[in-house]
Structure formats: C-alpha cells, structure tokens
Amino acid sequence: MSHHPALQLAVQIQGSGYPILCLHGHPGSGSSMSVFTRHLSDRFQTIAPDLRGYGQSRVSEEFEMATHLVDLEALLNRLHIRRCLVLGWSLGGILAMELALTLPERVSGLILVATAARPRGSHPPMSWQDNLHTGIASLVNRVYPSWQWNIDTFGKRSLYRYLIQQHTTVAYRYLADEALPAYLQTSAYAHRALNQALRSGYNRLEALATIQIPALVLAGECDRHITAQSSLETAQHLRNCQFKCYPQVAHLFPWEIPTQVLADIDQWIATQPDAVCPSHLFQ
Known part of the structure; x- marks a missing residue:
C-alpha cells in the first residue's frame, strides 16, 4: 500500500x-x-x-x-x-x-x-506527424472551437482519430473546453x-x-x-x-x-x- x-x-x-x-x-x-x-x-x-x-x-x-x-x-x-x-x-x-x-x-x-x-x-505506434497534427488541431480548436475546417484538416489526421470516431462539433467543443486544459495541467x-x-x-x-x-x-x-x-x-x-x-x-x-x-x-x-x-x- x-x-x-x-x-x-x-x-x-x-x-x-x-x-x-x-x-x-x-x-x-x-x-x-x-x-x-x-x-x-x-x-x-x-x-x-x-x-x-x-x-x-x-x-x-x-x-x-x-x-x-x-x-x-x-x-x-x-x-x-x-x-x-x-x-x-x-x-x-x-x-x-x-x-x-x-x-x-x-x-x-x-x-x-x-x-x-x-x-x-x-x-498503433504514434508518428511525429500524429503529434504535430494533434498539437495544431488542439490549439486551433481551443481558439475556434468546433471549426469544421480544423476538424477536417487536422483533427481527423491527429491522434483524435483514435480517441473519437465521430468527429462531431459537440465532441470538439469538449476537447477545446476540457481536454486541452486538463492535458496541460x-x-x-x-x-x-x-x-x-x-x-x-x-x-x-x-x-x-x-x-x-x-x-x-x-x-x-x-x-x-x-x-x-x-x-x-x-x-x-x-x-x-x-x-x-x-x-x-x-x-x-x-x-x-x-x-x-x-x-x-x-x-x-x-x-x-x-x-x-x-x-x-x-x-
């Protein structure tokens, strides 16, 4: 113990x-x-x-x-x-x-x-591209939550593709409000x-x-x-x-x-x- x-x-x-x-x-x-x-x-x-x-x-x-x-x-x-x-x-x-x-x-x-x-x-193993796309997707999503262009361009190519399956605006709102701050802390x-x-x-x-x-x-x-x-x-x-x-x-x-x-x-x-x-x- x-x-x-x-x-x-x-x-x-x-x-x-x-x-x-x-x-x-x-x-x-x-x-x-x-x-x-x-x-x-x-x-x-x-x-x-x-x-x-x-x-x-x-x-x-x-x-x-x-x-x-x-x-x-x-x-x-x-x-x-x-x-x-x-x-x-x-x-x-x-x-x-x-x-x-x-x-x-x-x-x-x-x-x-x-x-x-x-x-x-x-x-699967993570590549540097995965990490890069995740970083960009997270930061852009924090400033512009649930922005469809970011979801399509970076989100779906980032590690989020293993964490979520349905890349909905609702899911990305939670990622912006709660996932990123928690990760940083x-x-x-x-x-x-x-x-x-x-x-x-x-x-x-x-x-x-x-x-x-x-x-x-x-x-x-x-x-x-x-x-x-x-x-x-x-x-x-x-x-x-x-x-x-x-x-x-x-x-x-x-x-x-x-x-x-x-x-x-x-x-x-x-x-x-x-x-x-x-x-x-x-x-």
Whole structure:
C-alpha cells in the first residue's frame, strides 16, 4: 500500500442528494467529468476531485497508483460521506474498482466507463506527424472551437482519430473546453505513476468476484486505448453487472454521444435503487 500521507484534493461539488463520486481519466481533471456532473447534479450530489498530480491537486514528488486511494478515502472522510456511488472514466474506472475492493462498505454501486480491470489497448505506434497534427488541431480548436475546417484538416489526421470516431462539433467543443486544459495541467509525476502501473501488468480480474454491488460497464466499440473486449471481460467477472457497447465510437465516447450515454446511466440508476439509496441508511 502507499506510504504517502493523504493530499487534500481540489474538488468540485455540485447539487444535493445521494453522493456520486466522479473520477476522471488520464490526462484529466474533475472538470473533464462535466458531461456527467452537469446532468447528474440535478438529482444527486456530484463530487469530482482532481486526482493527485492532475488539475489543481499539485504534487512535487513521485507517487504510486495506490496513493490515489489514500487521497480518495481522506476526501470521503473530509466530506463526511459514509457511502457513495462511484462513476469512473478510464483510469477513474480502475480507481473506482479499487475503491470497491479496498473500501467495500463505502461503495454502493459502480458505473465504469471505457475502462477495464485488465486494460488492453490496440493503439498503433504514434508518428511525429500524429503529434504535430494533434498539437495544431488542439490549439486551433481551443481558439475556434468546433471549426469544421480544423476538424477536417487536422483533427481527423491527429491522434483524435483514435480517441473519437465521430468527429462531431459537440465532441470538439469538449476537447477545446476540457481536454486541452486538463492535458496541460497533468504532471509528469502522474504520467510516471500510471506508466509504472501499466508496465507492471496491472490485472485485477480475479479479485472482482468479491464485488457484490451493482455495476454498469459502458464501452466504445472502436476504443483503441482500452478495448471494448477488455471492458467486456471485466463485466463478465463482475457478479451483478450490466454491459453496453456503443457502435462507431471510441475512448471519449461520452463526448461523442452524451445524450445516449446519460440516458442509459439514468435508466440503470432507475433499475438499481440500492446503488443510490442503500437501504441500511434507513434501518
């Protein structure tokens, strides 16, 4: 386990009601979960921290992945949250599963987006042209969000072609507002902590059998970062799980088809009352 003391994470809290902890991916920040928090905070209290080394949760020393769990437990304690639903995207989904494994009494349900307990990618090698086009597309898109010429000229030839499948103006608006700032704020320490975990062959599939709470696993058919197949494998190891795979979208699919994703989350929540209103609170 981690030897670091907990960091007081920067956090965005919206709405009121049963708490939903929203965990971002890499690179990311609490703000990059706005596609979920804006919608869910109508009915729930959404809690979207910047993980250690991301956004405003700045660090000046190396850490390992387990340290995120120390920070998140401290956050729940600080906010007096006994139990919550956890929604995690990509790396956030891995941390959501780890929270359910290490603090089972505090997690009432899991919504796992573009993630896996044994993550596997199918990303082709990156060329310098890919990086150049991505840089240009990102900067132009920041100044002129969703400009079709930039999408066609640079966006579709950049690394965005692996992150999104449908090059919609909606997706590019999210890329401008949230992806680029989060990327620029992600520390080298966070990059190294993640790479270290992936190099060590991260695999928690066998442990998932102990998770009894309801889970929803959502995947994008064309995800090259964490393949839909590895998300399906995770869903099959969770005992109480629904799985949905969306066609013709990739790793950032909540930004490609937000309306559909949010409707499916709403529907799942409606069928899993224990995930957002655990009965023991009333006993």
